[in-house]
Amino acid sequence: MHKRFQFILVVGLLVSQVAAAQELRATVSVIANQVQGVDRKVFVTLQNSIKEFLNNRHWAKDAFTPAERIECSFLLNITGTGGTGDTYKASLTVQATRPVYNSSYATSILNIQDNNVAFRYVEYQQLEFNDTRVAGNDPMAANLTAILAYYVNIILGLDYDSFAPRGGDEYFKRALNIVNNAPEGKDISGWKAFEGNRNRYWLQDNLLNAKFLQFHDVMYQYHRQGLDVMYEDVNKGRAAVLNCVNMLYSIHQSIPNSMLMQVFFSAKANELQKLFAKAMPQEKSRAAELLAQMDIPNAQKYQQMK
Incomplete structure (x- = not known):
């Protein structure tokens, strides 16, 4: 039985008639306000094509029911045209969430912007x-x-990681296969290590690098032992999340300023602030201290928790 089937069956979200469905429930937006001299219908058909591509294709090895489909969004912001006809430059913002047990709350598992499209x-x-x-x-x-x-495989990997220990490895390896065999050209970037330290290459590298092995434990414990138990014991769940913060700090000390940590906090910063806002003073102080060191862009936000 697929692990998401088991989870959603337990929380009562599974529809009564089980039928195989694709894995994503993706909303797609294509914005092209900066592009001139191109028929706007092109971007409408592009948006529809991307939506169909994402939602109507089987991406995972498991059969997903309609209630299990992963909520996600893809925003393609076309910033200009390329050097030849029908070519475009854009940024892509990808977000994905995961349901929390016995609640209507959905926690963010990915919030990333790719400027090399x-x-x-x-x-x-x-x-x-x-x-x-x-x-x-x-x-x-x-x-x-x-x-x-x-990015579909990154979403699937993070989602699977949040339900089962090391559950996402297969999908991170699929992302690696795409990186290793990616298209090449003078206008194509984001796939190579030497093209920067915050791109598609480095995200999949971090996710499969043994130095970040503990990150996958964090993904599982944060969600299954932290958020998913809060409906019955808030303090127990928060304590598990604080343990995850300690684990993340251990990674940070060994490998500071990694892309993977940046991606994690981009998804979780607001949630972490809210989780510890009502914690006991000692827990709140510990969390604020560590989070401010690891997530410098949001350091002031964390310090306000004290």
Whole structure:
């Protein structure tokens, strides 16, 4: 039985008639306010094509029921055109959530912006992706689907990690396969280690690097032993989350300023502040001290918890 099926059956969210469904419930928005001289219908069809690509394709090995589908959003902000016809430059913001046991609350598992998106799209062109031929026949056209598929696998990996110890490894490896076989071209970037320290290469590298092994324990304990038990014992759940903060601090001391930690706090900063706002003074002070050191952009927010 698929682990998400087990979870949602327990919390009473499973629909009565079980039927196989795709894994994502993705909302897609394509914004092109900065682009001039292009028929706006192109971006409408692109938005519909991406939505169909994400929602109508089987991505995981397990069969998901409709109630299990992962809520996520993809915002493609097209900032300009490329050097040739039908090519575009854009940023992509990807967000995903996971339900919390016995509540209506959904916790963020991913909130990331990728500013290195370049692609070719011709109106009504079918979006295609093949794990064995990631680069396809046209690298610029394939770059869009490769990026989308990469983030789908990151979402699946993080989701699986949050339900089972090391549950996401298979999907992080699929993301690695996309990185290793990614399209190449002068206008394509984000797939190589030397192109920066905050890109698609480094995220999957961190997720599969043995130095970050403890991060996967954090993902499981934070969600299953922390958030998921808060409905019956808030203090017990919060204590588990504080233990996760300690584990993250251990990672931070060994590997400061990693992309993986930045991605984690981008998803969790607001939640962590709220979780510890009503904690006992000692817990609150400890959490604020460690979080401020690890997540400098939100340090002031954490310090206000004291």
